[in-house]
Amino acid sequence: MLAILHPNTSLDDDAYRQTMHYLENLPGVSVRVHEIQGASQRLTEIYLLGDTKSLDKEEIEALPAVERAIRISDDYRILGRHRDDRRQSGFTYNGVEFSQSNLNVFAGLCAVDVPEHVEMMMQALEDNGEVCTRMGAYKPRTNPYSFQGHGKGCLPWVFEKAGKHGIKVVAMEITHESHIEEIDTCLEKLGRPTGVMLQVGTRNTQNFELLKAIGRQSTYPVLLKRGFGITLNESLNAAEYLASEGNANVIFCLRGMKTEAGQPHRNMVDFAHVPAVKRLTRMPVCVDPSHSVGSREKSPDGVLDVMHATAQGVIAGANMVLVDFHPKPEKALVDGPQALLMNELPAYLEDIRLCHDTWKKRQAIYQRLKGEATE
Numbered sequence: 001m002l003a004i005l006h007p008n009t010s011l012d013d014d015a016y017r018q019t020m021h022y023l024e025n026l027p028g029v030s031v032r033v034h035e036i037q038g039a040s041q042r043l044t045e046i047y048l049l050g051d052t053k054s055l056d057k058e059e060i061e062a063l064p065a066v067e068r069a070i071r072i073s074d075d076y077r078i079l080g081r082h083r084d085d086r087r088q089s090g091f092t093y094n095g096v097e098f099s100q101s102n103l104n105v106f107a108g109l110c111a112v113d114v115p116e117h118v119e120m121m122m123q124a125l126e127d128n129g130e131v132c133t134r135m136g137a138y139k140p141r142t143n144p145y146s147f148q149g150h151g152k153g154c155l156p157w158v159f160e161k162a163g164k165h166g167i168k169v170v171a172m173e174i175t176h177e178s179h180i181e182e183i184d185t186c187l188e189k190l191g192r193p194t195g196v197m198l199q200v201g202t203r204n205t206q207n208f209e210l211l212k213a214i215g216r217q218s219t220y221p222v223l224l225k226r227g228f229g230i231t232l233n234e235s236l237n238a239a240e241y242l243a244s245e246g247n248a249n250v251i252f253c254l255r256g257m258k259t260e261a262g263q264p265h266r267n268m269v270d271f272a273h274v275p276a277v278k279r280l281t282r283m284p285v286c287v288d289p290s291h292s293v294g295s296r297e298k299s300p301d302g303v304l305d306v307m308h309a310t311a312q313g314v315i316a317g318a319n320m321v322l323v324d325f326h327p328k329p330e331k332a333l334v335d336g337p338q339a340l341l342m343n344e345l346p347a348y349l350e351d352i353r354l355c356h357d358t359w360k361k362r363q364a365i366y367q368r369l370k371g372e373a374t375e
Contacts, residue, residue, distance in 0.1 A: 001052040002070045003060050004087070005044040015064035016044075022063055023048065026055070034078065034248055036088055043088055047078065076236055078243035079250065079281045089282040090319075091249040093221050094168045094195030096131060098251060098284045103319055103356045105349065106171045108133035110290070110324045111147065111334035112154045115161070120327040122165040124342050128349055133162070134171040134322055138179055139334055140203050147333040152179075155186040163193025171223055171322060173199035177213035184219065199223045202255055202291075205238045206230065215245025223251045223286060223322070228258040232273060236281060251320055252283045254313070256292030265305065266294020266338075271313035278317060286320035287313030294338050306340065307351060314355035315362070321352060 003023070009016055023031050028051035036043045048055065052071075060069040072082045081087065090099030098104065108121055112135050125133055135158050139149035162170055174180060183196050198220045204210055205227035214222055222242055226235040239250050254274065256267025269292045277285045289309040298304045310321055326332045326339035340348060 001048040001055055001057070001060065002072050002082070003046040003048065003063070003066050004068050004070070005046065005065045006067045007041040007043055009044055009065050011044075013065065019063040019065040020046075023060075027051075029055070034243075034246070036091060036248065047072075049077075075233075076240050076281055078248055079236070079240055079283055081280065081282055087282055089278075090284045091221060093197070093249065096168050096195075098221070098249075098319065100278050100282070100284055100317075100319055103314065103321070103352070104132050104169075105130060105352060106132045106134045106169075106286075106320060106322045107325045107340075107345065107348070108135050108171075109326055109332075110134070110339065111136040111139050111332070112150055112158055113331070113333045115157050117327050117331075118158055118161050120342065121325060122161050122167055124325075124345055125167065126165040128346060130349070131166060131168040132171070133167050133169075134199075134324075135162075136334065137172055138175050139173070140175045140201055141334075152182040152186065155183065156190065159187060159190055159194050163190070167194050169195045169197050171197045171199050173201050174214075175201070175204060175210075177210060180214065180217060180220070195220075197221050197223050197251075199225070200238075201225055202228045205235055208238075208241060211238060211241040212245050215242040215247045218247050218249070221249035221251065222247060223253055223320075225253040225255050225288065226257075226270070228256065228267060232276070236277070239281070239283060250283050251286050252277050252281070253286035253288055253320075253322060254292075255288035255322075264295075264297070265292065267292050269293065269309050269312070271309065271316055271318070274313055274316040274318050284319035285317070286322055287318045288322040289313065290322070290324035290335070290338050290340075294335075296338060296340075304340070304344075306338070307348060310348075310352060311355045314352055315359050317359055317363075323348070 030049045032047040034045045057069050070082055070084050137149050137154050198214055202225045224239050239252055242250050254270050257270050259268050262268030271287050274285050289306045293306045293309050324339040327342050329336040329339040332339055
């Protein structure tokens with residue numbers, strides 16, 4: 001069962017103390033508290049775990065700090081919707097909203113190489129009014145001899161340049177829990193010029209110890225990529241690992257499935273699952289067209305496949321786009337052949353805005369139809 005407290009309930013309030021005293025003394029029930037910081041208010045959710053079938057929902061709702069109670073299913077206990085559309089989806093981090101109704105674009109370098117390229121990328125983002133980017137410092141690679149990223153050595157100048165160009169959030173993949181401390185230490189020394197979203201790559205979707213370590217910290221939100229060879233349910237449960245440890249500020253990323261059936265693309269594009277994930281969970285949904293398509297091939301209409309794939313995800317309601325750009329793809333140390341070019345950034349962003357506006361119009365059509373059906 002889930003008890004949702006009245007918005008902005010203070011942990012020092014008598015109502016909160018009385019409510020917690022009652023809940024913590026329920027026999028056979030353990031209590032777990034999660035706080036969600038939205039754009040305008042803070043919500044506190046209390047999860048009651050264990051023998052909850054005998055609990056009286058009305059008695060829980062009568063507690064002084066409780067706004068309402070919800071019986072939850074076994075699937076995605078924290079991140080699931082549980083047939084309650086009033087629960088808040090998403091969160092606000094470093095002044096940027098991440099929800100199931102808005103859209104953020106994270107264009108940047110799959111792997112950080114040299115300061116000049118990072119500077120060029122961030123300058124282009126600033127010129128186009130963007131405040132988010134992707135920058136890979138730690139890179140897991142299939143081949144042990146491939147470039148593994150510059151690691152913590154590049155963090156100071158990446159973060160400084162982000163602050164210089166007004167970048168609020170940098171999506172950065174980590175492959176070991178020690179990377180969390182390296183990122184945090186560097187940001188603290190620099191005066192926190194930017195924010196970081198910790199990215200879990202597809203290879204680590206079922207690295208449960210890493211997921212637990214990331215979930216135990218609440219400073220940084222998490223972008224979890226779907227595992228490329230496992231079911232959607234298994235990947236969503238990986239996200240639940242993060243939330244069960246305390247960090248429910250999670251974005252779920254669709255990045256394509258590894259299968260020969262996806263050819264000629266690098267992976268089978270799975271963006272039809274955007275609305276499915278939003279229906280099953282409260283997580284904002286990201287699409288990664290670069291790693292789904294994996295090339296710069298274009299169709300006879302002159303539009304790159306990666307742009308068509310982006311459009312499919314955004315029109316379906318995606319809330320975030322993670323995409324590779326590079327000033328000089330021929331010199332990129334990772335995935336250069338799939339990177340978009342700097343002069344393509346304005347058109348790409350215009351295309352995304354067009355698709356997002358189309359999603360809003362599509363949504364309005366069916367909301368109108370729903371309204372007519374209830375009259």
